[in-house]
Amino acid sequence: MPNTELYEHLYNEIAQLVMCHSPSGAEREINECLLDRLAALGIDHWQDDADNIVARIPGTGEGAIAITAHKDEIGGIVKDIEPDGRILVRRLGGSYPWIYGEGVVDFLGDHETLSGILSFGSRHVSHESAQKVQQEGKAVTWETAWVETKRSLSALEQAGIRPGTRMVVGKHRKQPYRLGDYIASYTLDNKASVAILLALAEGINTPAKTIYLVFSAKEEVGAIGALYFSHRNRLDALIALEICPLSAEYPIQANDAPVLLSQDKYGLYDEDLNQQLLQAAQARACPIQQAIISGFGSDASIAMTFGHVPKAACLSFPTHNTHGYEIAHLGAIAHCIDILTQYCNDL
Structure with missing residues (x-):
């Protein structure tokens, strides 16, 4: 497939997935x-008790x-809902309010998804207003931000908005x-x-070892899904x-070359496995970069640490503005597909 068509x-x-x-x-x-996608592919799959979606390609x-x-x-x-319908929010994973800026956010209520406006307060203020400090070099925090819903407490309650309800950036901004x-x-x-895993579900054919494609749950709050799966399944390796x-x-x-990690804050990755992935990249004539990074962990490094x-x-694609409005080269994502398809089919 030509690059233009592939990209x-x-x-x-x-x-589609972002939305x-x-x-x-x-x-x-x-x-x-x-x-729905895995059923359409006719691949063996299930949802486990930890909310992982798992596809299995028998070896x-x-x-x-x-x-x-x-x-x-x-x-x-x-965290809390005030009498006027204003909602107080705290971080879920590595989020910061200044990344999203003021604008629409969605609350995934038990019965309905409702939107509100992430707000930092007016700028035309003096030091008598708490938000003045945000204009003088101090970053806005979740503790100083709130969400305006302009809805009554009863309306929010009927939608199932409560302490513990999740909030994400509004869908129309995604x-x-x-x-x-x-x-x-x-x-x-x-x-x-x-998207890479879905492509692998289509591209891997009769590998020597069984391949589990794990769409893991709750990674951003501790790799919970991957830890559950790796604890209950005997694996030779996890990528x-x-x-x-x-x-x-x-x-x-910042280009079309994926990045293979040697170390992150949880420890070293396996050098022999990395060499196999480098050989797979060479076989497909895929460019690849290598690095160690610090403020980072993955399903793989956390599972190995435990x-x-x-x-x-960990095979990755270079990304600007991580945990924000991210930018990545479509070629790096495509090369991840090529490398892992080659690796799995050559096992």
Whole structure:
């Protein structure tokens, strides 16, 4: 498939996935989409007790490999609701209010999804107003922000909005934007990796080892889904698909070359497994970068740290503005598909 056609296909695929709300622990929308997609492919799949969606491609021999892409996204969680309908929110995962800015956010109520306006207060104020400090170099925090709903307490209650309700950036603000060969969007972490797993479900044929494609739950709050799965299934290795932060402190270029990690804050990745992935990249003539990063963890490194798997790797795509309005090269995402397809079919 020519790059232009491939990139368009990937863009459209990711755009569909991004529009499925999936804050950690409230992942119903993306679950329904994935179950429909896997059923259409005719692949063996199920939803486990930890809310993972798992697809299984049987191997011709012994052993099993898991490849994960977490399906949850960061956001907020309701702490309290004031008498005038104003909602107080706290972080869910690595979210910051200044990333979203003032604008529409969605609350996934028990009975209905309702929208409100994330608010930081008026700017035409003096030091008598608490929000004045936000104009003088101090970042806005969840504790100093709120959401205006202009709804009554009874209306919010009827919708099932309560302490614990999840909040995400409004759906009408989520539509991705195309920047040439790049895609820009909220929640590329990790909906772009979910798109990679769906492509692998179509492209892997009769591997030597059984392949589990795990659309993992609640990664942003502790890799809970991956830990549950890796604890209950005997695996030879676990490979996580992830974003890779672009920053001056890391020797990573913003291009179509995926990044293979050697270390993150949870520890070392397996060098032998990394060599196998590098060989797969070479066999497909795919460019690849290597790096160690600090403020980061993945399903794979966390599972290996807990002793659930003997080997772990993380294959990622370079991303601007991680945990914000992210930007990634569609070619890097496509090359992740190529590398993992080659690796799995050559097991």
